[in-house]
Amino acid sequence: MPIFPLSIHDLRFAPNGREVLAGVDLELSEEGITLVLGPNGAGKSVLLRTICGLIEPSSGSMAWGGAGGTRPQQGVMMVFQRPMMLRMAVLDNVVLGLKPLGVAGAERRRRGLEMLERVGLADRAGDSARQLSGGEQQRLALARAWLTRPRLLLLDEPTASLDPSASAAVERIIREIRTDGTRILMVTHNLGQATRLGDDIVFMAGGRVCEHTPVRAFFARPRSEEARLFIQGELPWRMRFQGA
Numbered sequence: 305m306p307i308f309p310l311s312i313h314d315l316r317f318a319p320n321g322r323e324v325l326a327g328v329d330l331e332l333s334e335e336g337i338t339l340v341l342g343p344n345g346a347g348k349s350v351l352l353r354t355i356c357g358l359i360e361p362s363s364g365s366m367a368w369g370g371a372g373g374t375r376p377q378q379g380v381m382m383v384f385q386r387p388m389m390l391r392m393a394v395l396d397n398v399v400l401g402l403k404p405l406g407v408a409g410a411e412r413r414r415r416g417l418e419m420l421e422r423v424g425l426a427d428r429a430g431d432s433a434r435q436l437s438g439g440e441q442q443r444l445a446l447a448r449a450w451l452t453r454p455r456l457l458l459l460d461e462p463t464a465s466l467d468p469s470a471s472a473a474v475e476r477i478i479r480e481i482r483t484d485g486t487r488i489l490m491v492t493h494n495l496g497q498a499t500r501l502g503d504d505i506v507f508m509a510g511g512r513v514c515e516h517t518p519v520r521a522f523f524a525r526p527r528s529e530e531a532r533l534f535i536q537g538e539l540p541w542r543m544r545f546q547g548a
């Protein structure tokens with residue numbers, strides 16, 4: 305079932321009447337890494353969760369694979385800032401997504417071990433996943449998603465609590481996943497990371513997409529006033545004073 309282009313139009317989410325998504329318009333084509341930037345509370349995580357199907361929007365439309373297309377049953381995965389680790393071994397955790405795809409036990413194990421090798425966790429296959437460090441758990445979570453060969457991978461601040469070397473390892477894996485053909489939409493607060501990884505930037509503020517711009521142009525000449533202030537480090541203050 306086709307996933308791209310994904311066309312999001314006037315998407316709103318207003319729990320208890322408070323607009324968290326206030327009319328998001330966004331078009332995602334087939335390739336690349338799109339970074340979602342914006343101040344705290346802009347609605348970045350909610351947007352990713354809505355795309356993933358974890359949040360039901362109040363109104364608006366998402367057309368998958370062209371006009372009228374509905375959400376595909378498979379092919380969209382999300383990895384969170386604090387990934388979920390079941391009380392099982394690393395290998396059992398990494399192959400979790402293969403069973404619903406009908407992959408048999410021995411083949412699951414083979415693919416799982418191969419994947420752990422790719423993310424540098426092969427020697428930890430038999431350890432308890434919950435004993436891994438934060439960076440190792442994030443690599444495991446990415447490996448688990450990657451193993452299902454998603455067409456679209458949603459990443460919500462995957463390096464937020466990691467040190468620079470663990471972040472660099474995660475960034476390397478994200479690049480490889482992209483090279484492997486997965487479209488990535490990722491939230492980050494790290495502007496350096498955005499320039500290292502991103503092809504384009506979606507900038508959000510106040511529950512809206514203010515602009516969607518190629519990464520170089522975004523940092524050289526942001527089109528929206530909100531993005532300009534954000535890059536200068538001023539947006540959260542202005543929004544507070546304006547009561548936004």
Ligand SMILES: Nc1ncnc2c1ncn2[C@@H]1O[C@H](COP(=O)(O)OP(=O)(O)OP(=O)(O)O)[C@@H](O)[C@H]1O
Nearest residue numbers: 319324342343344345346347348349350351359491
């Ligand atoms: N499931 C939900 N139901 C109702 N409100 C929610 C839900 N999830 C988040 N919110 C609210 O939506 C607003 C935006 O939250 P969101 O987590 O999307 O912001 P964000 O841009 O990701 O911010 P941050 O950078 O701090 O993570 C917040 O006020 C939050 O409390």
